[in-house]
Amino acid sequence: MTVADIVKELGLKVFSGEENLDGKVTGGYVSDLLSDVMGNAAEGMVWITLQTHRNVTAVASLKDLAAIILVKGLVPDDDMAGQAAMEGIPVLGTGMQAFDVAGKLHNLLNRE
Amino acid sequence: MNDYRADLHIHSVLSPCGDLEMSPRNIISHAVEKKIDILGITDHNSTRHGPLMRRLGREKGIFVLTGAEVTTREEVHCLAFFETDRQLKLFQEFLDDALIPFRNDPRRFGHQVVVDENDNILDEVENLLVYAIDRDIDQVEEMVHSLGGLFIPAHINRGMNSLISQLGFVPEGIKADALEISRHTGKKEFLGDNPYLSDFTFLQNSDAHFPDDIGRVHSLFRMNEASFSEIKMALAGEGGRRVVSP
Numbered sequence: 001m002t003v004a005d006i007v008k009e010l011g012l013k014v015f016s017g018e019e020n021l022d023g024k025v026t027g028g029y030v031s032d033l034l035s036d037v038m039g040n041a042a043e044g045m046v047w048i049t050l051q052t053h054r055n056v057t058a059v060a061s062l063k064d065l066a067a068i069i070l071v072k073g074l075v076p077d078d079d080m081a082g083q084a085a086m087e088g089i090p091v092l093g094t095g096m097q098a099f100d101v102a103g104k105l106h107n108l109l110n111r112e
Numbered sequence: 113m114n115d116y117r118a119d120l121h122i123h124s125v126l127s128p129c130g131d132l133e134m135s136p137r138n139i140i141s142h143a144v145e146k147k148i149d150i151l152g153i154t155d156h157n158s159t160r161h162g163p164l165m166r167r168l169g170r171e172k173g174i175f176v177l178t179g180a181e182v183t184t185r186e187e188v189h190c191l192a193f194f195e196t197d198r199q200l201k202l203f204q205e206f207l208d209d210a211l212i213p214f215r216n217d218p219r220r221f222g223h224q225v226v227v228d229e230n231d232n233i234l235d236e237v238e239n240l241l242v243y244a245i246d247r248d249i250d251q252v253e254e255m256v257h258s259l260g261g262l263f264i265p266a267h268i269n270r271g272m273n274s275l276i277s278q279l280g281f282v283p284e285g286i287k288a289d290a291l292e293i294s295r296h297t298g299k300k301e302f303l304g305d306n307p308y309l310s311d312f313t314f315l316q317n318s319d320a321h322f323p324d325d326i327g328r329v330h331s332l333f334r335m336n337e338a339s340f341s342e343i344k345m346a347l348a349g350e351g352g353r354r355v356v357s358p
Contacts, residue, residue, distance in 0.1 A: 034280030053186055053248065055279040077248070 001025050001112055003067045003090050006046065009108055010094065010101065012069065015076050017090030023066040028105045030098055034059050041065060046105060048098050054079035061087045069105075071098045115356060116333045118343075119143070120152030120177055121191060121266065121292065121317035122326060124165070127155045127181075128222035128242055131322045135231045136161050138323060140168045146327030148174065150338050152317065154181040154191050154266075156241040157207050159200045160226050168229060175338035180207065181266060183242065184249040186278045189266040191292065192256045195340035199259045206255050210245035249279075253287055262344060263287065267294035267319060269302055282309055289347045290315050290355070295329040299358040313347050316358040332356040 004021040007014060014021070026044030031037050032051050041047060043064040049056065050071050057080055060068050067090035070076065076084060076091055084091045094101050122139060123130035136153075143151050151174055153165045162178030169176035178200055179193035194200050215238055216224055224237040247255075249265075256263040265275040268282065268291050275282055275291075282291070290313040293302050299314050318328045335342040335353040346353040 033278060035277050038280045051186060051279075053279055053283070055281065055283050058283075059280050077250075079250070 001109060003046070003092075006067070006105065006108065007092060010096075010104055013093040015070075015091040015093055016081060016084040017067070017088050020088050020090050023090070025066045025109065027109065028102060029065075030102050038063065048102055048105070050074055050098065052077045052080055054083050056080055057084040057087060057089050057091070060089050066090070067092055069094060069101060071096060071101055113334050113336055113352065116149040116175075116335065116338050117147060117327070117330045118150035118152070118177075118315075118333050119146075119148050119318050119320070119327050119330045120150070120193075120264075120315060121154050121181070121319045122152060123181075123319070123321045124153060124155055124161045125223065125225055125227060126158055126161050126237070126241075127321070128216060128218070128224050128240070129321055130155070130222070132223065133323050134321065135227050136165045136168050137229055137231060139165070139326065140172055140174060142323045142326045143169075143174055144172050148327045148330065150175045150177060150333065150343070151326075152177040152179065152191065152193065154179055156181050157183060157211060157243075157245060158224075158237065158241050159194070159204045159207070160237075162194075162200050163197050164229060177340070177343065179203075179261070182207070182252050183244045183273070184252050185244050185247055186249055187244045187273055188249050188275050188278045189273045190249065190252060190275075191262075191264040191266050192252070193262040193264070193340075194259060195261075199261060202259055203255070203261065206247075207245060210247045211239055211241075212243055212246055214240045214243055216240040249275075249286075257287065262289045262347065264290045264292055264315065266292045269293050269297050276306075282306075288312065289344070292317060293358065294319065313349065313355050314358055315355065331358060
């Protein structure tokens with residue numbers, strides 16, 4: 001499953017990284033602690049968070065994550081948006097809570 | 113120039129986690145005992161004990177740096193210091209606007225009382241002060257600096273409520289006047305793990321919540337006198353002023 005498939009299935013907004021929506025998704029990770037993501041998330045995961053700080057995109061790029069999903073209708077800060085665009089990282093958005101979007105993503109990935 | 117012993121991170125009885133013995137009067141008398149020259153008053157999201165602490169300190173020959181320990185939206189603890197009562201008041205308004213309304217339960221979190229110089233209770237703050245305010249770290253930094261204050265991320269090595277625990281690493285280009293490390297590490301040890309931070313000025317403070325902890329660790333400032341402007345210069349390493357240790 002690619003990031004584009006997830007965007008379509010879950011009806012996500014695409015804030016940045018349109019050019020990299022063909023990345024393959026290997027799993028998901030839910031955390032708002034960036035140090036936790038740095039330590040534990042794996043390449044190709046989709047990261048679900050409410051943090052909109054510019055370090056979010058830096059951590060995602062460092063860990064080669066497939067995409068970031070911002071929950072609860074949150075939008076990237078200007079700094080985050082700028083860096084995400086520069087690095088080509090897909091930053092996605094949803095009005096759903098982390099619990100709901102994680103559950104749906106889990107189902108999608110398990111269906112494969 | 114002289115060397116001044118500074119402990120810039122102290123919680124009074126106004127912080128819910130601060131011991132009831134941490135009245136401004138008691139803090140100053142313990143600081144005198146510990147031979148502290150400069151004391152920072154940093155209650156959670158509140159500056160209200162600042163002016164009284166400054167006055168009591170002056171009577172005992174201690175310079176009090178007045179401010180607060182702010183919890184940003186990312187739940188990063190940052191110290192903010194201001195020189196004048198007017199700046200403190202404006203910053204307090206910023207905090208009051210940004211506090212998330214949640215009533216303190218003193219049995220669970222502790223009391224949040226404002227006292228006078230004789231330890232009489234003047235007021236009890238109802239809103240829980242330890243929660244994150246609804247402003248991000250950059251907004252807090254901008255507000256502090258626009259008022260002419262000092263912005264110092266607190267205990268950045270700690271596993272919770274620190275810049276590194278919440279944001280993974282110190283963001284590039286952050287306008288911090290210094291970085292504080294906790295008493296559980298050393299500057300050399302910390303920089304060994306984080307060499308990218310070697311250009312920053314570091315402070316080490318006690319983060320005291322109990323009288324006995326005041327001055328347990330301190331930072332040493334070399335400067336002409338104990339004043340806000342000299343401290344600012346020492347943090348920036350200007351005109352021969354500097355932070356000698358940690």
